[in-house]
Amino acid sequence: MTHIPQTKIPATYMRGGTSKGVFFRLGDLPERCRQPGPARDKLLMRVIGSPDPYAAHIDGMGGATSSTSKCVMLSKSTQPDHDVDYLYGQVSIDKAFVDWSGNCGNLSTAAGAFAIHAGLMDPARVPRDGICTVRIWQANIKKTIIAHVPVTNGQVQETGDFELDGVTFPAAEIVLEFLDPSDDGxxxxxxxxxxxxxxxxxxxxxxxxxxxxxxxxxxxxxxxxxxxxxxxxxxxxxxxxxxxxxxxxxxxxxxxxxxxxxxxxxxxxxxxxxxxxxxxxxxxxxxxxxxxxxxxxxxxxxxxxxxxxxxxxxxxxxxxxxxxxxxxxxxxxxxxxxxxxxxxxxxxxxxxxxxxxxxxxxxxxxxxxxVKKAIMSRSARVLMEGWVRVPGDAF
CATH class of the missing domain: 3.10.310.10 (Diaminopimelate Epimerase; Chain A, domain 1)
Known part of the structure; x- marks a missing residue:
């Protein structure tokens, strides 16, 4: 009996604020999934484990809640004066669709950290020690988000004493600025x-x-x-x-x-x-x-x-x-x-x-x-990194 083997895709599982999701560099996705369309949606649903009539996400990376059924793609920015383009997909739990109509503010925190982790930032913009200002273009809603990410020894500082209600353990504080949130473009x-x-x-x-x-x-x-x-x-x-x-x-x-x-x-x-x-x-x-x-x-x-x-x-x-x-x-x-x-x-x-x-x-x-700017503090950290695997005929 013939079968199609699983496809192995580089991925990082991250918490951002009170959410978590699977993060990809856009260029690491299979070529047919790098553009919007059914192939990309099917891939992300299979990564998460949707649609799941049991609402458990046993066969995927999702956590069967809106806070944990999320996928993010980042790439070097195509926009002037920005570092990365950030695209977010909210995967339905029990239905076969991915909602692209909005952003995830919690995972915006992790998007700033992932930009540094994934080598998408210009090295000249990443200090050895201090705060790295990551200029994010939020592609779903066409907005700019500025993430102020702490860096130690040239790497994202993830541990710290910042406490966020809804997250069990303390971590390093990341300050987010949402620019022109009242301009609906x-x-x-x-x-x-x-x-x-x-x-x-x-x-x-x-x-x-x-x-x-x-x-x-x-x-x-x-x-x-x-x-x-x-x-x-x-x-x-x-x-x-x-x-x-x-x-x-x-x-x-x-x-x-x-x-x-x-x-x-x-x-x-x-x-x-x-x-x-x-x-x-x-x-x-x-x-x-x-x-x-x-x-x-x-x-x-x-x-x-x-x-x-x-x-x-x-x-x-x-x-x-x-x-x-x-x-x-x-x-x-x-x-x-x-x-x-x-x-x-x-x-x-x-x-x-x-x-x-x-x-x-x-x-x-x-x-x-x-309103020209809204500000809040969150935290983020990598939970796991490596490859996510999905059946080759799933997308």
Whole structure:
């Protein structure tokens, strides 16, 4: 009986922020997978182990959550004044598709570190000791991200004492700057696509909700927790084990996607699970994080919970954190009001795993709100490197 052997591809398994994924140098992929198309999608799905009706990813590198079903490709940049081009694919767990519609803010941290690890940086730009400034072109959303990566003896410093809620062990701090997150580029409009800071969003089967819809970091629909029957302090188990609550959140996400012009029909949302995100906000309240750590209302500005790929996220997506920072900086949005209103350039918000501080400064130009930069700190490290193997007939 004849069989097709496995294909061996150089790869690196990395954690970035509260996510992890399989990283490739674009030039290491099989030639037919170096361009967008079905072959590349099939390859990445097989690497991760999708689609998996068991939702376990036993036969792949994925972890059966939205935070661990990710692939990244990097190459030397084709853009002026950038070091690397970074392309991100969010692999569906139980369906046969890869969503290319947005970025992963957490893995943006690892993209900066991987650029150095993989030899994609100009050696002259990598100090022997100090901070390496990696200029990243995020190809999915056509944005610039600056990663400030610590370097020791010419190599990425991965160990350190920076602690990030949602990550078990400390590591070295990497500061990320998301430039012009409020400029939606190709979309041709403001960061508030409806033109309003707060809209009345009609959701079939639920009613009319107040909503802030924003395209900073990643398209996000913010609603008030109490309007949809939540407290704002929920942990994953309180929502992810209840299909009716997940369906309610998905209905809001679909209505928001339609209102933002991201899809034309509700059916399109099934193939666009990565964007927009749906998040709910509430004023600061005491709660106990998933680690058992007590979070006190006096230590945070607001609570935020967000869903990714149909499930409540265990911490907070990096791109959604950019949206939170941006919306909090604009007086009158639901995020800003939950944090107490008024002008602010930074907020510390509570999420299921703990807290996170993010910053952004907003200003009005010709009647439009803009944010030139959003900043947050994350960490990253290599978990394993070598080759990933996939059946040769899988792509």
């Amino acid at each position: 190709d979309e041709g409009g403001s960061m508030f696509p409806t033109g309003a800071l707060v809209d009345d969003l009609d959701v079939p089967g639920i009613g009319t909700l107040k909503a802030t819809m924003i395209t900073a970091g990643i398209p996000t629909v913010f609603v008030n927790a109490d309007e949809i029957g939540f407290t704002g302090t929920e942990l994953r188990e309180a929502i992810n084990t209840k299909p009716e609550l997940l369906a309610r959140c998905e209905a809001i996400r679909v209505a928001g996607a339609l209102r933002m012009g991201l899809i034309k029909t509700p059916e399109e949302a099934a193939q666009r699970q990565h964007t927009p995100k749906i998040a709910f906000v509430s004023p600061p309240k005491d709660y106990v994080a998933s680690s058992g750590k007590a979070i006190h209302a006096g230590d945070i500005d607001l609570n935020v919970r967000a869903l990714s790929m149909g499930k409540l996220h265990h911490a907070m997506m990096g791109t959604c954190a950019v949206a939170i920072a941006t919306a909090a900086a604009v007086p009158g949005t639901l995020v800003n009001l939950a944090a107490g209103g008024g002008a602010r350039e930074a907020v510390r918000f509570g999420h299921p795993s703990g807290t996170l501080r993010v910053g952004a400064a907003a200003e009005q130009v010709d009647g439009q709100w803009i």
